[in-house]
Amino acid sequence: MMLLECKNLCKDFDGKKVLKNINLSIGRGKIVGILGKNGMGKTTLIKLINDLLTPTSGEVLINGKKPGVESKKAISFLPERTYLDKGMTINEVLKFFVEFYDNFNLERAYKLLEDLSLDKEQKIIKMSKGMQEKLQLVLVMSRDADLYILDEPLGGVDPATRDYILDTILSNFREGASIIITTHLIADIERILDEVVFIDKGEIALVSSADELRDKTKLSIDEEFRRLFKC
Secondary structure (H helix, E strand, C coil): CCCEEEEEEEEEECCEEEEEEEEEEECCCCEEEEECCCCCCHHHHHHHHCCCCCCCEEEEEECCECCCHHHHHHEEEECCCCCCCCCCEHHHHHHHHHHHCCCECHHHHHHHHHHCCCCCCCEHHHCCHHHHHHHHHHHHHCECCCEEEEECCCCCCCHHHHHHHHHHHHCCCCCCCEEEEEECCHHHHHHHCCEEEEEECCEEEEEEEHHHHHHHHCCCHHHHHHHHHCC
């Protein structure tokens, strides 16, 4: 059974087709990049998988089941925008997550905070945007989930921090789980990808193994994306 399946998935907003007949399957133990320019449908697809939007037609299956209570337990989601209560300290947020998610690993969270130089007594309101994004990453990667979905996880951090965050992602998801990363910063993440999905104007333009694509084109994934879509 596939971990994630999207079958003929479509989403319209005010009569405009944002996603068109998305068919996608993701197995276990994979890091998959959903890659595309801004405004091409990446975030809409992620919201449908997370049951934050309802499909116009088609369906999403997580472990063979439609999104619901069970899928929310299986998925750990990092949204593009910060959602935390800025009046709380990091430690207060951690306690909230321990109570809310029975698969939250507090010991791992404290280790990641230390690795990313975040003070657990600091209030979120006093943290920079980049620090808040690091905290959200800690919260997401500290859950023992089946599927980690990271929507533009590198957008608000400086280039020097990006490699460190990617290494944090690589070393903190459990065996048999998969990760989906959506981004337009393809060159920054392609080294960690097992599979790539190019999305353009709401449609899947290409699905491939990362290594096979590089072997076939003799280009980096970023270079091939730019060639296809004239970035």
